[in-house]
Amino acid sequence: MAIATAHAKVILAGEHAVVYGQPAVAMPVCTLSCEVGIVDSPDGLTSFVADAYPGRFLAGAHEEHPLSFLEELLGWLFRDELPRWGVELAGPPPLSISVRSEIPIGAGMGSSAAILVAATRSLFAHYGITPPTSEIQRLAHAAEMGVHGRSSGLDVAAAVHSAPVLFTTGDPATALAIGAPFDLLIARSGVQSLTRKVVLDVLERRKREPAVIDGLFGQMGDIARRLAEAISQGELSAMGRLMNRNQELLTDLGVSCPDLDRLVAAAQEAGALGAKLTGAGRGGCMVALAEPVLVGSIRQALLEAGAVEVHVYHVDPGAVAEDVDLKLAMRGGGRSGQPRSPRIE
Numbered sequence: 190m191a192i193a194t195a196h197a198k199v200i201l202a203g204e205h206a207v208v209y210g211q212p213a214v215a216m217p218v219c220t221l222s223c224e225v226g227i228v229d230s231p232d233g234l235t236s237f238v239a240d241a242y243p244g245r246f247l248a249g250a251h252e253e254h255p256l257s258f259l260e261e262l263l264g265w266l267f268r269d270e271l272p273r274w275g276v277e278l279a280g281p282p283p284l285s286i287s288v289r290s291e292i293p294i295g296a297g298m299g300s301s302a303a304i305l306v307a308a309t310r311s312l313f314a315h316y317g318i319t320p321p322t323s324e325i326q327r328l329a330h331a332a333e334m335g336v337h338g339r340s341s342g343l344d345v346a347a348a349v350h351s352a353p354v355l356f357t358t359g360d361p362a363t364a365l366a367i368g369a370p371f372d373l374l375i376a377r378s379g380v381q382s383l384t385r386k387v388v389l390d391v392l393e394r395r396k397r398e399p400a401v402i403d404g405l406f407g408q409m410g411d412i413a414r415r416l417a418e419a420i421s422q423g424e425l426s427a428m429g430r431l432m433n434r435n436q437e438l439l440t441d442l443g444v445s446c447p448d449l450d451r452l453v454a455a456a457q458e459a460g461a462l463g464a465k466l467t468g469a470g471r472g473g474c475m476v477a478l479a480e481p482v483l484v485g486s487i488r489q490a491l492l493e494a495g496a497v498e499v500h501v502y503h504v505d506p507g508a509v510a511e512d513v514d515l516k517l518a519m520r521g522g523g524r525s526g527q528p529r530s531p532r533i534e
């Protein structure tokens with residue numbers, strides 16, 4: 190069986206603005222991952238199973254099923270992409286596809302992007318091919334456009350890397366050095382949110398009030414650039430202030446909601462350096478930045494404020510060292526021991 194994985198992400202600055210050309214900063218969350226396995230079908234039928242949904246879904250059975258987006262992805266890869274790698278088949282062969290995921294669905298943590306990345310990697314692995322990361326990123330992003338309608342590619346960029354990334358649509362991601370370790374608390378509100386719907390609502394509002402919305406996006410882009418710098422320099426207080434300011438702008442944009450506001454306030458009152466919603470908003474998750482000594486009390490405050498789950502993610506320079514692509518990018522360049530932020534090609 191070919192098996193491939195990808196992981197979750199949180200956005201530390203710039204969601205929504207990134208869809209309109211501004212930069213954003215995302216932090217891959219490597220402790221929450223998904224796994225897609227692909228094997229030749231034993232019964233001649235292409236089918237999909239996932240631990241999140243009961244039952245087995247058959248390809249071509251006309252009704253929509255929760256994994257239809259994977260069916261579309263595989264059909265497209267067989268038709269348009271695999272032939273370029275020498276895999277020429279009369280039609281898609283019968284396969285059994287299984288998905289296991291720890292990433293909450295509809296929670297703004299990049300679940301669908303991670304599944305698309307893992308499925309793309311897995312299908313290529315099934316044919317003994319390992320395309321470069323940039324190619325996996327391109328394919329999964331194209332497929333994500335089908336899922337979300339409009340997508341910046343930020344979630345996919347975070348799903349294929351382990352270092353934090355500064356990302357602008359159309360450019361290769363820039364991996365950020367981590368100047369000082371920090372902890373993130375990711376709290377799930379329990380309110381499900383559809384990225385596609387929130388992105389569409391923002392699009393509609395921008396049509397009505399272009400100057401106001403572009404003004405907010407410009408400020409968010411500026412925050413993302415400054416946050417990237419603060420992460421590289423290890424300036425945790427500045428990072429926290431920028432996250433708090435980004436949350437105010439997201440509230441002005443109209444994508445926060447009472448549950449997220451309550452969690453953000455609880456984290457700030459418990460001593461978080463910064464806190465904001467993450468992802469499309471209107472539900473899903475929020476993220477707080479904390480010094481290690483306060484992680485326990487902030488976690489407790491979030492649970493008391495109604496979080497259904499709190500995931501603590503410790504980030505340190507080791508995360509950068511583990512990023513294969515970053516290591517490639519660092520070769521032939523900077524002096525060792527000096528934080529720098531190479532571009533990921």
Ligand code: MEV
Pocket residue numbers: 203204205206207208297299339340341342343344384388468469
């Ligand atoms: C969703 O995780 C982030 C958004 O900015 C959409 C996108 O970047 O495609 C809301």
